[in-house]
Amino acid sequence: MKLNSQQLCDLAVGAAFLGTGGGGDPYVGRLMVQQCLDEGLEVNIIDPSELADDMLVIPTAMMGAPTVLVEKIPSGEEAMFSLQRLERHLRRKAQATMPIEIGGINSTIPLVVGARLGLPIVDGDGMGRAFPFLEMETFGVYGVSGSPMAVSDEYGDCAIIEAVDNRQMEWLSRAVAIRMGGCAYIAEYAMSGADVKRTAIPNTLSLAIRIGEVLRNAKTSHENPIEALLGFLPSTLYRYGRIIFGGKIIDVMRETKAGFSIGRVTIGGLPPFGSTMEIEIQNENLIARVDGQVKAIVPDLICIMNTETAEPITSENLRYGQRVTVLAVSVPEIMRTPEALDVFGPACFGLKEPFISIEEIG
Amino acid sequence: MKLNSQQLCDLAVGAAFLGTGGGGDPYVGRLMVQQCLDEGLEVNIIDPSELADDMLVIPTAMMGAPTVLVEKIPSGEEAMFSLQRLERHLRRKAQATMPIEIGGINSTIPLVVGARLGLPIVDGDGMGRAFPFLEMETFGVYGVSGSPMAVSDEYGDCAIIEAVDNRQMEWLSRAVAIRMGGCAYIAEYAMSGADVKRTAIPNTLSLAIRIGEVLRNAKTSHENPIEALLGFLPSTLYRYGRIIFGGKIIDVMRETKAGFSIGRVTIGGLPPFGSTMEIEIQNENLIARVDGQVKAIVPDLICIMNTETAEPITSENLRYGQRVTVLAVSVPEIMRTPEALDVFGPACFGLKEPFISIEEIG
Numbered sequence: 096m097k098l099n100s101q102q103l104c105d106l107a108v109g110a111a112f113l114g115t116g117g118g119g120d121p122y123v124g125r126l127m128v129q130q131c132l133d134e135g136l137e138v139n140i141i142d143p144s145e146l147a148d149d150m151l152v153i154p155t156a157m158m159g160a161p162t163v164l165v166e167k168i169p170s171g172e173e174a175m176f177s178l179q180r181l182e183r184h185l186r187r188k189a190q191a192t193m194p195i196e197i198g199g200i201n202s203t204i205p206l207v208v209g210a211r212l213g214l215p216i217v218d219g220d221g222m223g224r225a226f227p228f229l230e231m232e233t234f235g236v237y238g239v240s241g242s243p244m245a246v247s248d249e250y251g252d253c254a255i256i257e258a259v260d261n262r263q264m265e266w267l268s269r270a271v272a273i274r275m276g277g278c279a280y281i282a283e284y285a286m287s288g289a290d291v292k293r294t295a296i297p298n299t300l301s302l303a304i305r306i307g308e309v310l311r312n313a314k315t316s317h318e319n320p321i322e323a324l325l326g327f328l329p330s331t332l333y334r335y336g337r338i339i340f341g342g343k344i345i346d347v348m349r350e351t352k353a354g355f356s357i358g359r360v361t362i363g364g365l366p367p368f369g370s371t372m373e374i375e376i377q378n379e380n381l382i383a384r385v386d387g388q389v390k391a392i393v394p395d396l397i398c399i400m401n402t403e404t405a406e407p408i409t410s411e412n413l414r415y416g417q418r419v420t421v422l423a424v425s426v427p428e429i430m431r432t433p434e435a436l437d438v439f440g441p442a443c444f445g446l447k448e449p450f451i452s453i454e455e456i457g
Numbered sequence: 458m459k460l461n462s463q464q465l466c467d468l469a470v471g472a473a474f475l476g477t478g479g480g481g482d483p484y485v486g487r488l489m490v491q492q493c494l495d496e497g498l499e500v501n502i503i504d505p506s507e508l509a510d511d512m513l514v515i516p517t518a519m520m521g522a523p524t525v526l527v528e529k530i531p532s533g534e535e536a537m538f539s540l541q542r543l544e545r546h547l548r549r550k551a552q553a554t555m556p557i558e559i560g561g562i563n564s565t566i567p568l569v570v571g572a573r574l575g576l577p578i579v580d581g582d583g584m585g586r587a588f589p590f591l592e593m594e595t596f597g598v599y600g601v602s603g604s605p606m607a608v609s610d611e612y613g614d615c616a617i618i619e620a621v622d623n624r625q626m627e628w629l630s631r632a633v634a635i636r637m638g639g640c641a642y643i644a645e646y647a648m649s650g651a652d653v654k655r656t657a658i659p660n661t662l663s664l665a666i667r668i669g670e671v672l673r674n675a676k677t678s679h680e681n682p683i684e685a686l687l688g689f690l691p692s693t694l695y696r697y698g699r700i701i702f703g704g705k706i707i708d709v710m711r712e713t714k715a716g717f718s719i720g721r722v723t724i725g726g727l728p729p730f731g732s733t734m735e736i737e738i739q740n741e742n743l744i745a746r747v748d749g750q751v752k753a754i755v756p757d758l759i760c761i762m763n764t765e766t767a768e769p770i771t772s773e774n775l776r777y778g779q780r781v782t783v784l785a786v787s788v789p790e791i792m793r794t795p796e797a798l799d800v801f802g803p804a805c806f807g808l809k810e811p812f813i814s815i816e817e818i819g
Contacts (some may be wrong), residue, residue, distance in 0.1 A: 180619070184546070252625055254633070255617035263614055271616070271634035398806070 096220075096301070098138035098206065103128050105307025108407070110202035112324075113299070115396045116410040117276055117356075117379035118199015118225030118334040119161025127171045128203050131210035138206045141215040143297050146191065146288030152217060153178050153189040153285045155192055155208045156201045158229065158246070158268065159278035162411065164200065169249065170205045173280035177245040178208055180253045181282040193291065194215035195232060195284060197299040198225030198379075198407070204280070208411050219295035221284065222439075223333075224396055226357055227378045229268065230261035231439040233429055234284045237294040240373035244268060244283035274413060292444070296427055302331055320405035328424060335454060336424035339383060339390045341365055341402060344417045348378070360399070360413050362421065372421060374399070374414050376410050381444050383421060391423035392446070393441050394430050395453050398422040423453045458580075460500035460568065465490050467669025470769070474686075475661070475666050477758045478772040479718075479741035480561015480587030481523025489533045490565050493572035497560075500568045503577040505659050508650030514579060515540050515551040515647045517570045518563045520591065520608070521640035524773065526562065531611065533569045537612035539607040540570055542615045543644040546605055546817035555579035555653065556610065557594060557646060559661040560587025561771075566642070581657035584720035584794050584801075585648065585695075586758055589717060589740045591630065592623035593801040595791055596646045599656040606630060606645035610637035643724065658789055666692055672767055682767035683782055690786060697816060700751045701745060702734040703764060706779045711738070711769070712770070716734055722761070722775050725782065734783060736761070738772050743806050745783060753785035754808070756792050756801050757815050760784045784814045 098106075107121040116158075128138060131275075135286045146152065155174040157164060182188055197220040209216040221232035227419045235241055240293070241261040246268050247253045254271045258264035274278035306324065313323035321338065328336045344363040349358030355378055364385075374383045374389065380397035383390045391397045397409045402418040429435065431452065437443075440450050460468075469483040490500060508514065517536040519526060519586040544550055554567045554574075559582040571578040583594035597603055604624040608630050609615045618635045620626035626645070634641035648656075668686065675685035683700065690698045711720030717740055724734045726747075734752065736745045742759035745752045753759045761770045764780040791797065793814065799805075802812050 147599060184617075211768050250625075251621045253619045254629055255546075255619070257615045257617070259613045263612070267614060267616055267633055267636050270636045271629055274632045 096140045097143050098140060100129060100132055101262060103132070106202060106300070106304045107307065108310060109303030109306030110164065110197060110199055111409060112398055112407040113303055113396065114198030115226040115398055115405070116376060117227065118196060118201060119164065120409055121203055123164060123168060123341065124200040124203025128170065128206045128210070128239050130171065131207055133297045136210040138210045139215045140218050140300055141191065143217055143219050143292050143295060146217065146291055148287060148289035148368050150190040150288035151187050151285065152191045152291050153181055153282050154193045154195045154221070155282050156195045157278060158281050159272045161200055163276065163278040167276060167278060169280065169368070169446045170213065173247055173249050174204050174282065175208045176251070177253065177280050177282040178212070179248040180247065180255065180436045181243065181245040184245070184255050185285060189214060190219050191215045193295070194220040194300065196220055196222040196225055197303055198222065203223045215408055216300070217291055217295070219291065219297040221295060223296040223299060223426050224375045225379050226439055229265040229283065232261070232284060233296055233435065234286065234294045236435045237262040238439050239284050239294055239344060241283045244281060246271045246275070246279045247278055255294065256434045292354065296332070296429060298332070304335070314405070315456060316419055319406055321400060321422065332427040333424050336422055338420055339423045340421040341368050341386065342372065342419065344415055344419060345371070346414060347413045347415060348364070356410050362419060374421070377444055378410065382441070382446055382448065383423070389448055389451060390456060391453050392441055392448055392450055393444060394426050394435070396424035396426060415433060425453050444454050458502045460502060462491060462494055463666070464666050465494070466517040467673060468564060468662065468666045469669065470672060471665030471668030473562055473771060474760055474769040475665055475758070476587040476702065476740060476769070476771065477741045479589065480558060480563060481526065482567055482771055484561045484564025485530060486562040489531065490568045492533065495571055497735070498572040500572045501577045501581050502662055503553065505579055505581050505654050505657060506645050506750060508579065508651060508653055509706030510651035512552040513549050513647065514553045514555055514650060514653050515543055515644050516555045516557045516583070517567045517644050518557045519566055519640060520643050521634045524637065525564055525640040528640060529640060531642065533573065535609055535611050536566050536575050537570045538613070538745060539609040539615065539642050540574070542609065542617065543605065543607040543647060546607070546617050547647060551576060553577045553579050555657070556582040556662065558582055558584040558587055559665055560584065564662065564665055570609065577705065578662070579653055579657070580662045581653065581659040582661045583657060585658040585661060585788050586756065587741050588801055591645065594623070594646060595657045595658055595797065596648065597623040598797045598800050601646050601648045601652050601656055603645045605647070606643060608633045608643050610615060610639045610641055658694070658791060660694070666694070676767070677797040683762060683784065694789040695786050698784055700782055701785045702783040703730050704734065704781065706775060706777055706781060707733070707779060709775050720772070724781060733819035736783070739806055740772065742772070744808055744810065745785070745801070751810055751813065752818060753815050754803055754810055754812055755806060756788050756797070758786035760786065763801055785814050
């Protein structure tokens with residue numbers, strides 16, 4: 096599939112939705128990809144099934160604070176540079192790139208890399224949403240090493256991290272990214288086509304595009320976009336979604352701690368919803384409770400949407416008084432296995448509640 | 458020269474002297490080298506002139522807090538591991554290793570690497586003393602790039618840093634070393650034999666051994682060790698030294714700030730020295746003043762020695778009440794050029810005073 100400008104806009108909306116509050120606003124990323132399209136470059140998205148088993152795929156991304164990225168706009172060549180450094184280290188050329196994270200801005204970075212290097216971009220990712228740490232990847236859950244990993248800045252500095260495990264890779268590369276100014280560009284989880292097919296969450300790029308499209312079409316045909324979206328989900332790997340709350344934001348508590356946006360948003364229920372919902376945030380929305388009762392919990396998606404416009408609201412854009420609808424969406428089964436929950440389940444974020452799927456919560 | 462145990466003990470004393478208060482106590486390093494000797498391994502120290510111009514030399518060292526190293530004793534293989542990772546990155550085998558810093562514990566790390574890998578150790582280094590930052594190398598002053606550089610820990614984690622300049626290399630690798638537990642092992646400034654001959658301070662390993670030997674011999678023959686040392690210096694590249702103060706420590710102010718040991722020691726003069734001397738410390742002794750008048754300043758050496766035992770006292774071992782003799786020693790000319798002072802002159806440590814050699818101070 097050759098991406099066009101309309102699909103790019105849809106992707107930005109869908110990626111913001113899948114970010115479940117985190118992942119950063121894809122706005123800057125969208126501009127970077129649009130620039131490529133304006134130059135006549137092709138953004139060629141391929142299905143994982145098109146990969147030969149022995150092809151080398153090198154995913155690309157940014158790491159660090161999206162708030163920094165907005166002040167320090169990338170040229171678009173930084174992640175490309177990381178990929179090339181990693182190629183040199185591996186002594187092998189990449190035959191494709193792909194996202195490590197579909198939620199937020201990282202859905203767009205590999206599109207720029209692919210367009211500029213003439214590489215196809217695999218339709219899939221390793222998070223199926225947004226997560227704050229690099230080890231939180233289905234790639235790693237199912238045995239792919241994140242190392243060696245390249246971290247680059249806009250000046251040409253680069254660090255190749257070879258860590259004993261993916262957690263240690265996150266730990267060491269985070270320090271480098273911080274010293275690179277709080278935002279750096281990475282290439283990691285270099286793997287074979289066979290490993291992509293085995294470990295990636297497939298078709299999340301086209302899913303994000305479709306989500307944006309469904310919301311847009313509903314708006315132009317005066318349907319309820321959120322209902323349209325919920326009607327669309329059963330045809331995807333994210334089989335199931337429902338509205339878990341609706342109301343008005345009555346409190347936002349948010350602070351930046353250790354490089355994360357940590358906080359809690361409180362929503363006063365409007366009919367038919369009573370009482371109040373509290374959502375805990377660590378970059379992403381982690382857990383939603385009504386009167387202490389869990390309504391959805393990570394890794395299932397908790398998406399706060401503007402009730403009027405049906406636009407996904409990222410954590411940093413939550414404001415007192417906003418009327419919001421909260422959706423919970425089930426994630427693909429590959430993200431709910433015991434191995435997966437060991438890496439990005441509730442306990443990995445310090446939550447005491449065990450994972451319980453939104454289907455079970457009922 | 459094949460190092461023996463006696464020379465190793467002498468080296469530890471001489472390296473502590475050349476550390477000018479910093480560089481860490483070579484005690485742990487001495488034990489690591491002694492272990493190699495006990496295993497029958499050879500520590501083969503060669504003169505820079507023995508290097509062919511096209512040989513590859515990879516210097517090795519530890520970086521971080523020597524206080525951490527004492528609690529987290531290395532196996533001796535960590536720096537070897539860095540050298541091997543850098544070899545792999547460069548796709549070339551090292552034909553020798555060498556110290557980057559002769560002062561303190563880094564005089565011994567390459568001896569362990571050389572012994573374990575069967576590589577000769579070049580008699581020379583890039584600091585001619587101890588300095589707190591990795592860019593403070595005559596190698597870099599005269600055009601050798603510190604990058605690519607390998608930083609490793611004891612678990613097998615490694616980062617290859619490719620920075621745009623040596624300062625940025627220090628900045629990025631320091632963050633990695635901190636996350637590796639505050640102490641890591643490095644291989645950097647990989648260079649040709651020709652570059653070693655052009656940029657290194659030659660024969661500082663044998664100088665350190667000779668300093669230890671001179672002090673030891675003077676003690677056994679009941680001469681004044683400090684006088685013996687001052688008599689020996691004119692036959693070396695460190696042409697000149699003198700006693701600039703003698704007295705009793707009346708105050709030690711020291712704090713750990715941003716990973717450095719920062720402070721000031723005040724010495725009350727004993728006859729024939731009047732008044733008091735103040736020495737400012739940033740790991741190493743940077744500047745010595747009497748009544749505000751500069752008596753010696755970085756990069757010239759300021760060595761605080763125990764007046765009774767003639768043992769060099771490292772910054773962390775300074776105590777109220779110690780009777781000390783302060784020596785100033787001129788550094789080789791290669792360390793006093795304008796290019797060198799740009800990298801490790803007084804201004805690089807935030808001092809306002811310009812460099813003035815101890816010969817000029819008179």
